[in-house]
Amino acid sequence: MRQLKILVYGDMDLNIMDGSAVWLTSMASMLAVNKSLKTDILLKAKEQNTRLTSSISNFENVTLFDPFTTFPSMPVENGNRINVTEALARMQALNKQQEYHLIIIRGFALVKEMMKHPNLMQKTIPYITDFDHNPKTISDTERTALRQVYDGFPNMFLQTEATREIFSKLMNVDGEKVAILSPMILAQPITPDYRNRNNQLIYSGKFAPEWYTEEIIHAAQKLTDTDIQFCIVGDKFQADLRARSREIKQAFKDTANINWVGAVSRAESQAYIEASDIGISWRSELIDNDDSVELSTKLLEYARLGKPVLLRRTKMHEQLLGIDYELFVNTEEEFLAKTQQVLQDSAMYKRAAKAVYRASHDFTLEASYNRLKKLLWSYNKEPLHLLVASHDLKFMTDIIHYLESQPNIRIKIDHWSNHTEHDIANSQALLEWADMIFCEWGLGNAVWYSQHKKQGQKLLVRVHAQEKRTQHPFNYQLDAIDHIIAVCPFIMEEMHRICKIPRYKMILIANTIDTQKLDRPKQANIDFNIGICGVIPKIKGLDKALDIFEQLWQQDKRYKLFIKGLLPKDVAWLMGRPAERAYYEAVFARVKEAEWQTNVVFDKHGNDVHEWLQKIGYLLSTSESESFHTVLMEGMAAGSTPCLLSWPGVETVYPADTIFKTPSAIADFIVTNELKEASQQSYKDYAYKYFNKDKICHEIENLLWETFLK
16 A cells, blocks of 8 residues: 655754754654654654653654664764764665655754765755854855755755745745745644633743743743742753753742743643643744744644733734734733733733634644645655446546556556446455545445445545435445545535435536547538437436427428437346336337438447537437436537436536426427527537536546545
8 A cells, every 4th residue: 555654853852842852743743644654753862751752652653763772783972862974874774674755854964964875865855944044144154055955955844934035045046945844733623712711821942041031030020919820841941041040940939920840741731831821932032033934833832722922023923913913022011011911801812812723723733734745745656556446437438548647646447247246356456456446436336445445545436326316325434435526516415415425525526528529510501400319218308309309390390300329129127127118119109100200310329429419409408317417518518509408406517598497498499599600619618618528637636636645
């Protein structure tokens, strides 16, 4: 079965909770969304705690590799963590063993080391964050190194659109190779109620001067005479605060309204956020300003739980939350004022909470995967194995021919004998081969495959009309079916009404029409040529077609009726049904005895409909029921004037001026109508616009890939 095998390595220690380490676990979680992705994570350091790794260690399609125990014979300089050279040696070994389709790495030093391994570069996407974004201060050396990265790798990840824009300017490139890898967060399954419960603010993250650690402490101290509390999560001290960590910790302990919980797992961190009411993402202007190009993951983690966030006003934050967001704070004075105001004003609190929650939706794991899935899977060059299962492929010919011409798709057919009978052993063997199954007609084939498909395989079912008259849809294993394709809106609604198929399962894609093949010059003098194609079984209404023709012939003896297709005598099972047999015996007796019998012409069944339509001026549909009535649309594509007796749902497929209530109304229209080139062209245009095979085949192809990649 088709898989995407990925190796991920980030040059960061997962024993220390910070943004880069959280990124690695988010990346693994995002890749785990699709079970057809198999992701291996190479760790940088020995696992000393599970605060971060616990969130990804239980994914069935994610495997963690210890850099020491997995490679006991490989040398190391440091017994606790590997350097970039040692990491590349291990990645080479893993790639030789696993034959990855794709490698994702983070860290500029690591990327530079990777450039010594051209065999890996062509399957690697580097994620670059640690470079100078300022065109005035970036060195020529760094600029050259970045340009080598851009030129050397097939693609690269940057965090935001703003980052791509500044990178493209720095490198003087179009940025086409750059994909956006936004911060990623878990989706919130339950919509928050946007209520302040505890008057508690929370800060979760690193402690550093530009992250306003001391400013937050000072603000908390000014609010000690209120009932406002602060929850502080984290234990990583950076820059100048590393040397003063003991002092900072003491300040946490000495401030009465601060509860410092230290280092916790990511799940525990989320629980603390959920128990709080306002998130703090207030940082230095050196980090958050109008030229900032990176977005805080922590901001989004507050937002996903519906917690209003205090943060500095910047262009990026305005784009994210709106220019009117009410909790932008630049100074301590604004921080203190907005904090007290929003905790006391429930309407303001709700507005801010809704704004951040809405903004978080674009950054969920699922949303991130959906943005990146085409790029990720493009690194797997193996073709998709598509199995088509059906007893009747007459409406699939164009689609199969098109898909067979695609280099990234392989097709096999499971030919069923009828609605329910098939070679079970053959079907099982084909199932082992398939990545995706397409059941043409939702009959016994759809039942069997929905009950036997394997985990990771995708299943599409296309329904026409007869399905709703059977018990088969009630026996579908619906959870195993990804989409049910209906060929017209009426059938979609009927499958919902009669068979209780949920609308969210269904998608509308029409049958194909080969408009190019059908667009041929008409023969001369076709104004009196009436056609009907397909006259069995009796619901096709041959008797009504004869009524129309007879009424016309009585007014003008030049009218002829051309009948194309199989006749009852050609279909044994049909003649075995007494009601059908009696109906056709009466119809053919009527023709034989009529004085107009010589003006009724039976044209043999065949695949020359495109040629037959060249002589047809008016094409009839006298059916009691259809899903689409393909031949009528073929007639339109050929410039024949369609005349349809109304059947349920006909108005969802055909133009209103081609639909009539009675046979007599059709005859009255034909006898007074004049065939004109403009009208013929309008029918051709209609068929081309909605049903031409190129359009429909592309829709099917897009659905295949969208379904497989989801």
